Amino acid sequence: MKSNAMLVASLAGLTILAGCVETTEESSAPSAPAVGSSSDLSSFEGARAGQAEMGIRNLGYEPVRSDGLTTWYFNRETGACAEITTSDGRYSSVTMLPAEDC
Numbered sequence: 052m053k054s055n056a057m058l059v060a061s062l063a064g065l066t067i068l069a070g071c072v073e074t075t076e077e078s079s080a081p082s083a084p085a086v087g088s089s090s091d092l093s094s095f096e097g098a099r100a101g102q103a104e105m106g107i108r109n110l111g112y113e114p115v116r117s118d119g120l121t122t123w124y125f126n127r128e129t130g131a132c133a134e135i136t137t138s139d140g141r142y143s144s145v146t147m148l149p150a151e152d153c
Contacts, residue, residue, distance in 0.1 A: 089126055092133040096145040100137045107133075115153050125153035 089110050095103050112124040112133065121136045132153035136144040 090129045090131045091147055092124070092131075092135070093145050093147060095135070095142050098142050100140055100142055103142060107135075123148075123153050125150070 089112075092107060092110070092112070095107065098106075107124060111126045111128050112131070113127075114122050115125045116123050120138065121134060124133045124135060125131070130150040132148045132150050134144075134146045134148055134152070135142050138144075
C-alpha cells in the first residue's frame with residue numbers, strides 16, 4: 052500500500068512538472084506583424100510609417116529604391132514588390148506591383 056501511494060504521488064508530481072515546461076522556440080523567433088503578409092502589404096495603408104517599417108522588414112521586405120516620399124520594397128523570397136507613399140507620417144498609399152517594377 053505504501054509503495055502505491057508513493058507511485059501515485061510521484062506520478063502526480065511529474066504531471067504537474069510537465070505542465071510547467073516552457074518552450075522558447077516561438078519567443079526567440081521574430082514575430083510576424085498582425086497585418087500584411089510576405090506577398091501583400093496593402094493592409095499597411097494608413098499605418099504610421101515609423102512603426103510599420105519594422106513590420107514590413109519582419110515580413111522579408113527590404114527597401115530597394117526611393118523617390119521623394121515613395122519607397123519601393125521588395126521581398127526576395129516571394130518576389131513581391133510594393134510601392135509605398137508616405138504622407139503626414141503615415142503610409143498614404145500601398146500598391147502591390149509586379150516584381151520587375153522593383
